[in-house]
Amino acid sequence: MRRILALSSCLLTLAAPVARAAEPKRTTGSKPAAAAKSTTGSKPAAAAKKKTGGLTAQQIVERNVRARGGLEAWRAVNTLKMSGEMGAGGKTEAMLPFVLSLKRPLKSRLEITFAGKNAVQVYDGTQGWKLRPFLNRDDVEPFKPDELESAASQAELDGPLVDYARKGTRIELAGTEQVEGKKTYKLKLTLKNGAKRFLWVDASTFLERKISGDPRKLDGRPRSVEIFSRDYRTVGGLKMPFVLETVVEGVKQSHKVVVRTVKVNPLLEDALFAKPTSVMATASGR
Numbered sequence: 530m531r532r533i534l535a536l537s538s539c540l541l542t543l544a545a546p547v548a549r550a551a552e553p554k555r556t557t558g559s560k561p562a563a564a565a566k567s568t569t570g571s572k573p574a575a576a577a578k579k580k581t582g583g584l585t586a587q588q589i590v591e592r593n594v595r596a597r598g599g600l601e602a603w604r605a606v607n608t609l610k611m612s613g614e615m616g617a618g619g620k621t622e623a624m625l626p627f628v629l630s631l632k633r634p635l636k637s638r639l640e641i642t643f644a645g646k647n648a649v650q651v652y653d654g655t656q657g658w659k660l661r662p663f664l665n666r667d668d669v670e671p672f673k674p675d676e677l678e679s680a681a682s683q684a685e686l687d688g689p690l691v692d693y694a695r696k697g698t699r700i701e702l703a704g705t706e707q708v709e710g711k712k713t714y715k716l717k718l719t720l721k722n723g724a725k726r727f728l729w730v731d732a733s734t735f736l737e738r739k740i741s742g743d744p745r746k747l748d749g750r751p752r753s754v755e756i757f758s759r760d761y762r763t764v765g766g767l768k769m770p771f772v773l774e775t776v777v778e779g780v781k782q783s784h785k786v787v788v789r790t791v792k793v794n795p796l797l798e799d800a801l802f803a804k805p806t807s808v809m810a811t812a813s814g815r
Contacts, residue, residue, distance in 0.1 A: 586702040589714045590690050592735040598767035603687040606767070608632045608797045613771075613788040615641065624787070631686040636802040652680045653802045660805050669805055679743050682724050689718055689728065689740075697721030708738045709757070736761055736768060745777050752778040765793040 584592075594600050609631045614624035630638040635654040640647050646662040657672030657680050672680065684696060693700055699719040706715050706729065713729040720726065729739040742754035754777050758770035773786040 584702075584714070586700045586716060589702065589716065589730055589735070590693065590700060593690050593730050593737065596735040596768060597688075597691075598763075600691065602766055603691045606687060606793055608794050609686050610792045610795045610797065611788050612790050613786065615786045616784045617643070627786075630797050630801060632797050632799075632802065633685055635681070635683065635685060636799075637680070637683075638802055649805045651802055651805050653799075653804075656804075658804050678722075682720055682722050688737075689720075689726065690737075693718075703727065705732070711738065713738050734761075737770075742775070747777070747779060752780070754778070764791045767793065 594603070597603070610629070612626070612628045615627050617623040617625050626642045628638075628640045635652065637650075637652045639650045642648075643663045647660075648663055649658075649660040651658050652672070657677055658669050659672065660666070660669050684698075685691075689696075689698060690700075698721060701717045701719075703715040703717045706713055708729050708731075712732040714732055716728045716730060718726040718728055727741045728737060730736070731738050737758050739755055739757050742756050744751035745754050746752070754775065757774040757776065758772075759774070760770060760772040761768050762771050763769075769788070769791060771788040773788075774783050775786075776783045
């Protein structure tokens with residue numbers, strides 16, 4: 530689902546300054562325990578394919594979609610709204626309230642409350658804006674070109690695997706790997722714009738366990754990003770992860786997102802995804 534993946538992506542652009550202000554110093558070149566654990570036991574793709582049980586990439590995707598509620602159920606979802614808390618780093622992990630609203634096609638609005646102020650990031654499917662009062666920036670800023678590209682490349686709210694062919698995505702089976710002690714199928718996704726992603730699907734539950742994110746530039750070079758999905762729950766017949774953990778290469782501390790509430794198909798007016806103002810940032814109908 531794009532629901533959480535979009536949130537994790539947004540956090541790196543909207544909330545990253547908050548996290549960097551609070552997080553401890555990085556150990557350059559160190560690798561987070563979660564990331565190290567995820568790659569332990571990996572095998573070359575050729576050898577791993579022999580242990581996939583004969584499943585093709587398409588069959589793995591079909592089982593994933595069924596496990597998450599079914600193709601028709603996801604096609605019936607037009608809007609999603611969720612709220613919870615996200616980690617902002619620090620010696621004691623500060624958890625900031627957030628609200629994420631999603632609407633087809635590709636509309637998103639993320640709000641994070643920090644120091645009594647609401648930070649807002651909006652994408653209307655074509656243009657994007659952000660308002661970051663916690664940085665003493667009271668003016669609405671347009672997305673940078675790379676932020677627009679990232680937002681445009683996001684899957685719809687049902688995620689990268691549902692109706693992947695219709696979205697112009699190609700999927701290949703890249704073998705198997707152990708992720709947090711569990712066997713997973715590693716899928717290589719080539720998006721319509723040519724961008725590459727890797728996604729790991731649990732070999733038992735067929736739910737996503739991890740996906741690679743857009744690299745994050747730190748210390749003058751891009752660092753790999755991995756987003757782990759945990760604590761799946763059923764809402765309206767759909768399976769969704771309620772805990773997300775983003776791990777950035779070279780950063781000692783990871784960042785968690787904990788979802789508290791999810792609403793399927795709530796009424797979300799298009800105006801909610803228009804260019805924000807300072808007034809909208811404090812009154813968005815939470």
